[in-house]
Amino acid sequence: MSKEIVVSGIRSTGYLHLGNYFGAMRNYVKMQDDYNCYFFVADYHSLTTHPDPKDLRANVYRVVAENVACGLDPNKVALYAQSDIPEIPELYLMLNMLAYKGELEKVPTFKDKVRLNPDNVNAGLLTYPVLMTADILIHKAAHVPVGKDQEQHIEMARNFAQRFNHRYGDLFPEPFPFNFGDTLVKVPSLDGNGKMSKSENLNATLFLADDDDTIRKKVMKAKTDSGPTEMNSEMPEYIQNVFQLLNLVSSKETIDTFTNTYNDCTIRYGDLKKQLAEDMVAFIAPIRERAQALQADESQIQKILKEGAEKARESAAKTIAEARKAIGISYYG
Ligand code: TYM
Numbered sequence: 001m002s003k004e005i006v007v008s009g010i011r012s013t014g015y016l017h018l019g020n021y022f023g024a025m026r027n028y029v030k031m032q033d034d035y036n037c038y039f040f041v042a043d044y045h046s047l048t049t050h051p052d053p054k055d056l057r058a059n060v061y062r063v064v065a066e067n068v069a070c071g072l073d074p075n076k077v078a079l080y081a082q083s084d085i086p087e088i089p090e091l092y093l094m095l096n097m098l099a100y101k102g103e104l105e106k107v108p109t110f111k112d113k114v115r116l117n118p119d120n121v122n123a124g125l126l127t128y129p130v131l132m133t134a135d136i137l138i139h140k141a142a143h144v145p146v147g148k149d150q151e152q153h154i155e156m157a158r159n160f161a162q163r164f165n166h167r168y169g170d171l172f173p174e175p176f177p178f179n180f181g182d183t184l185v186k187v188p189s190l191d192g193n194g195k196m197s198k199s200e201n202l203n204a205t206l207f208l209a210d211d212d213d214t215i216r217k218k219v220m221k222a223k224t225d226s227g228p229t230e231m232n233s234e235m236p237e238y239i240q241n242v243f244q245l246l247n248l249v250s251s252k253e254t255i256d257t258f259t260n261t262y263n264d265c266t267i268r269y270g271d272l273k274k275q276l277a278e279d280m281v282a283f284i285a286p287i288r289e290r291a292q293a294l295q296a297d298e299s300q301i302q303k304i305l306k307e308g309a310e311k312a313r314e315s316a317a318k319t320i321a322e323a324r325k326a327i328g329i330s331y332y333g
Pocket of ligand 1: 007008009010011012018019020021022023024042045131132133135136144145146147148149150185186187188195196197
């Protein structure tokens with residue numbers, strides 16, 4: 001039986017962090033044996049925020065290196081740069097004809113970007129979800145492993161797929177967000193405000209490239225208070241966040257111990273954070289070291305990207321030929 005198809009991407013802006021790992025990359029690694037996987041660096045998407053041209057290459061290389069350092073095997077999946085697949089912008093153009101200004105303006109991530117960067121409300125930003133849709137549909141993917149923050153974008157991808165199928169005949173399956181647990185993951189930031197992010201909350205975000213002392217410093221600054229005063233009381237959200245992080249990297253024994261001391265009000269948040277810091281260091285350090293070693297080997301990264309692009313173009317070329325035909329772009333033969 002042929003394997004189900006999976007697509008997901010990571011923007012090449014800034015450094016990858018624990019949210020990217022637990023929301024996306026951990027799933028990539030778990031899916032690589034049982035699915036037909038296409039994972040890519042969304043370098044075109046990163047252009048919406050006008051990165052310095054001299055940084056782009058290193059950013060793309062880092063995303064590749066960090067994915068491999070997390071356990072992704074380029075021999076099992078197609079790992080490629082979005083800009084190496086010209087069929088993606090072609091499909092994006094076709095889909096743009098089916099996407100309406102009004103619906104794009106209502107997307108919360110677009111509104112956030114407008115609020116944060118009122119001087120750079122470009123058309124690429126507005127049509128960001130259309131390009132994402134092209135990324136996914138170009139391989140006819142059914143599953144898209146992403147964090148919670150991308151849920152709405154995948155819902156839009158389903159809408160655009162339906163719209164295309166309705167107008168031109170069934171071509172695309174409807175893609176759904178994927179996570180091995182019941183719900184999509186949102187890794188919270190350490191300061192109790194929102195989620196870990198590549199571009200905001202930098203001091204409250206743990207990056208896969210952070211050195212041990214930086215990790216310790218950031219974790220020790222996590223927001224806590226003077227502790228519970230009533231037995232078995234509900235945790236405030238910022239304490240829940242610290243426990244959520246503990247759940248990601250610590251042993252069951254550690255989690256149970258701190259949960260019990262929280263419930264009987266003997267918890268010392270300093271000890272909790274020290275333990276969390278050490279468990280984070282133990283988790284992140286080997287990834288960081290593997291990624292650094294790989295990043296130093298540019299020819300290896302180029303080989304991964306080239307081979308990934310070859311695999312991805314094969315599938316993309318088939319889809320774009322079908323999409324052209326469905327639309328009626330078929331003038332010869
Ligand atoms: P990006 O680069 O912002 O994030 C990459 C992946 O990491 C997940 N993520 C998180 N998950 C949990 N908690 C967090 N704090 C957290 N922060 C980030 C994201 O959900 C994502 O899965 N637009 C996308 C890239 C993209 C894409 C696609 C994804 C372009 N085309 C097609 C899927 C399919 C983005 O900017 O992700």
